[in-house]
Amino acid sequence: MSVYHTIKSRVFNVLEVSKHKGDLSWKIDAFIIVLIILNVVAIILESVETISMEYSSEFFYFELFSVIVFTIEYIFRIWVSNLYPSYGHPVTGRLKYALTPLALIDLLAILPFYLLFTSLDLRLLRMFRIFRIFRLFKIARYISALSLINRVVSRKKEELIISLIFTLFLLLLTSTIMYYVENGAQPEKFSSIPETMWWGISTLTTVGYGDMYPITAMGQFLGGMIAIIGIGLFALPTGILASGFSQELAHQSHQAESCPSCGRPF
Amino acid sequence: MSVYHTIKSRVFNVLEVSKHKGDLSWKIDAFIIVLIILNVVAIILESVETISMEYSSEFFYFELFSVIVFTIEYIFRIWVSNLYPSYGHPVTGRLKYALTPLALIDLLAILPFYLLFTSLDLRLLRMFRIFRIFRLFKIARYISALSLINRVVSRKKEELIISLIFTLFLLLLTSTIMYYVENGAQPEKFSSIPETMWWGISTLTTVGYGDMYPITAMGQFLGGMIAIIGIGLFALPTGILASGFSQELAHQSHQAESCPSCGRPF
Amino acid sequence: MSVYHTIKSRVFNVLEVSKHKGDLSWKIDAFIIVLIILNVVAIILESVETISMEYSSEFFYFELFSVIVFTIEYIFRIWVSNLYPSYGHPVTGRLKYALTPLALIDLLAILPFYLLFTSLDLRLLRMFRIFRIFRLFKIARYISALSLINRVVSRKKEELIISLIFTLFLLLLTSTIMYYVENGAQPEKFSSIPETMWWGISTLTTVGYGDMYPITAMGQFLGGMIAIIGIGLFALPTGILASGFSQELAHQSHQAESCPSCGRPF
């Protein structure tokens, strides 16, 4: 095995999530995790105007440093990716790897920075700022808990789609009716069906901001009916996801002997 | 078999929901589904004043086209309906079919358009606009998921009626008490028991718009009690419907090996 | 058996909830149920000023008629009550019966009317109006579903008390902390701990009227924590009651073969 391959295989092992606390791979993992968390903290703090003003240069150098590290990480990951059996081919395998969700996140976390140099469009700067939040997703590789979402959603896909069709159907129906009922009394608030759908979601999810609500007797009667009926239907996706999670958690923690909803052994 | 009967039977088969992707019946289904969706989109967009102004003629011609298609569809459906064994009689069978929910929806989706010609009453125009939303229900024929609602509601009818009596009882009781408690302090808001019931629903469903809330010490104390107790009782229909849906979904997807709520094998 | 006893026993049977549709007892039941519902409708309508103004004499005569009927019913019920084996004694048995919840409701439904004659105090009139809502409870005798509440609450008494202590504890703790945190910034709104408890209930039940909310950074941080933690604890009574009801419903409908939460047979 050539030196090239030895180094490549070493890099591969180091980049993999470490299982032995304290070795180099573990240290690199810890370093990247800390850097991701610091990036998220930086994004949050930079949004506070007084802080972003005072520490603008610090934020810039930290950004530069982070992008360099994440770029090196990305290049290394692409380089060694064809050591995975499923991405074996030097070109097409690496390309296939580059299109996996985790690799795309790695790319999206750094790409906007480089795009900034192509032009100085202000909208691009704005876009760049939003896209930085993708760095938060980089942590998904290290937190196995987050991979639960994938498994739960894919396992319950069919039920979720059915319940989404329900809720959309209900939302359309109630918003259309409510628009015609309330539009006369509140033409600026219930100004169109899309506007009324904001009321519909706010009511059906029981958030109830209070920026829109029916004021006519007919609107309040229908609104009350919608609130009562709607809650039942909107409970559906909640119930599906909740049961999906508790199922997955029960599988994961191997506490298969007892019902996760009531804790009694079977 | 006469040419008449051959054509009739052909039309019947085409109008039935197709099971073979790509044949004529499937193409007609797809065309009608797309037309329904476009109608719903048109209803939504037409409610936005700026759009309805600019494209008023486009909306009119699309409406005309839709009504013609839906009318032809309706006439064909009535014509061939006596081919169903349960609606066999040429007159009474067709009448019985015309009174089924799906056929009534088909009629209500086009009828208001024709009623418009009988007079030019503005209220009728308004009515016509609201009734167009029935076109959304036409899609129910093609989405088997929506027939779940029927089955769930009819299976859980008894429980739902009991819980509705509960909630109505609770709503009446709390609204009456709250009216007498808050009316003195907020005579315009808690102006009558029906008005106070709007507060009651808003609180018991935890929507809480914030347009009405008690301000007296006694009213806030009672309101707090009602919120806590009421949530427990209002959770009942939610729970019944949610369990009803998960029951039906479990039946439908034939995943009979495990309980959808606790993941435990049966 | 004397004529007196024959009549008494006949009255007793008539007043009992009938099991045979169409007989005299059933007709009397129906009459009283309709009268109760009309009373509730009258209470609601009378609260609407425009209606109560225009039909004040109609409301008065209906009130008079109702009180006379309910008084006769009450006297008859007390008279025949010692035919129940458990209230056998002519004096102490009848007294014991008069103190049962249903008999007390019957008394409270008419008593305020007679108290009105003792003085013309305006506060008494107000009291009288509130107490009329007890007539709604009279219907509990005829709707077996409402007796579910009693059974559920008494079966789950222990759990409910524990969860009430929890919620009270949590409410006290969060309201006290929030008062000291927000009082400086919003002295009129978070003016005292009892006032802040109104915010606490509104947040913990997720009603969120929006009349009170923290505005300081510390207050919003704590408020967010309280909202997240609190929801978990407040879900407890909801869950207990919901499971209690579904248990009772399962018992009642004898559908003992399948789990009420997932519908799978056991």
Added chain:
Amino acid sequence: MSVYHTIKSRVFNVLEVSKHKGDLSWKIDAFIIVLIILNVVAIILESVETISMEYSSEFFYFELFSVIVFTIEYIFRIWVSNLYPSYGHPVTGRLKYALTPLALIDLLAILPFYLLFTSLDLRLLRMFRIFRIFRLFKIARYISALSLINRVVSRKKEELIISLIFTLFLLLLTSTIMYYVENGAQPEKFSSIPETMWWGISTLTTVGYGDMYPITAMGQFLGGMIAIIGIGLFALPTGILASGFSQELAHQSHQAESCPSCGRPF
């Protein structure tokens, strides 16, 4: 056994939670519980300005009396604590006991009062007032129900941490996106990511105060999506805690014959 040890052992038994109604230990327990409740009532009432003004001396003497009693109780508890087998050593054992949660609560309930004498700093007075709420926790020793929290939280620790990571992740993601979307239209309300997180919690918990809500079309679309998706994920900790409690309650009340969630015998 010396008189010293007899007295010490007697004090130990008296301070322990009594199991025999009516004996000295029970009377002392009752006295301390009543004193704790009165302290909580005093804290609540003192926060009402009109009351605290009028009865300022009464509040002061009650405070003095309470602190004296709680101090004596604390000294006695520390003194006899080395009679517990696990805190046997006269010095290190007592120190270890003093660091248990219940002993720390006892200390924090009186310490602020003594610190007041060291200086007359107004901030310290404020601190002192907040810390008095720790007296509420003193009651935890007597209410076994409150120890449930500990057991439930520690039993479900792993699931709760996973779901907390989820919710934090979701909160960060939605708040960051919403900040960039709404900041342009409402620069004072969605002024920074931390500020937007207040909106995020308010929406994800469905409290919906109504002090912050998106007004742009994009913001309302995303806000609606977040509300629908978020509710599913936020239901997770609720479900975990609720099931944890019902598990513990089932264990505690030894009602082992049936599942508390579905009423089915095991």
